[in-house]
Amino acid sequence: MKLSEHKDLKMAITELPLKEKDKLLLRLIAKDKVLTEHLHYKLLEGELDLEDRKEKIKTDVTNQIPSLAKLNAKEALAIVRKMITSVNHFYKVTKDSFGEVELKVFILHNIPLDYKRSLFGYRDYGFLFSAFYIKTLSVTLNKFHKLHEDLQFDLKEEWNHLLDKIYSSKLAAEAAASSIPKEIA
The missing domain is CATH 1.25.40 (Serine Threonine Protein Phosphatase 5, Tetratricopeptide repeat)
Structure with missing residues (x-):
């Protein structure tokens, strides 16, 4: 399921409270080692x-x-x-x-x-x-x-x-x- 095909889901995600978004984001990132490393590089390294x-x-x-x-x-x-x-x-x-x-x-x-x-x-x-x-x-x-x-x-x-x-x-x-x-x- 692609997010682009479900505009209503995209809108619902953007309307979530910040704390809940952060929780979901951290759970998603934890499932992908390369994404975790990429974010570490992008946010914490120079x-x-x-x-x-x-x-x-x-x-x-x-x-x-x-x-x-x-x-x-x-x-x-x-x-x-x-x-x-x-x-x-x-x-x-x-x-x-x-x-x-x-x-x-x-x-x-x-x-x-x-x-x-x-x-x-x-x-x-x-x-x-x-x-x-x-x-x-x-x-x-x-x-x-x-x-x-x-x-x-x-x-x-x-x-x-x-x-x-x-x-x-x-x-x-x-x-x-x-x-x-x-x-x-």
Whole structure:
């Protein structure tokens, strides 16, 4: 049931006494962890906290990178997915598009692209890793193009380093097939 479809309910809610509204609001917020965290960020945190959140994610990623090179593609895929999920959560909480793109470029640039093949199993996790990497790259590139041009300028150099890395790796053919540019002009 959408609130927009029930105008009479909307009116009844706006006419509730303030104390009752507060009680209902707190009960609703308690049911959604992301909403609770978003409200905490919006109401109680500032610009320094945003930078702290970004730095925490970068530190976590940096600490995991040395161990990634020793893993097979299946294990690496699971860890990289968790890294990207943490950035997605960061965006849901902060609504910081620039930070989301910046963090994803940081992750994609710093993770290794070549992993050991698993000798057992029927799935080619090397292929799955490559597909996930290119898809994440493509989605992030689209979000990058939606940013203001001044913000794009700030990330342009990092993007070009990332694209150089990709086009000098085994993912070059997949990137070209997915219409990933070789350079951000």
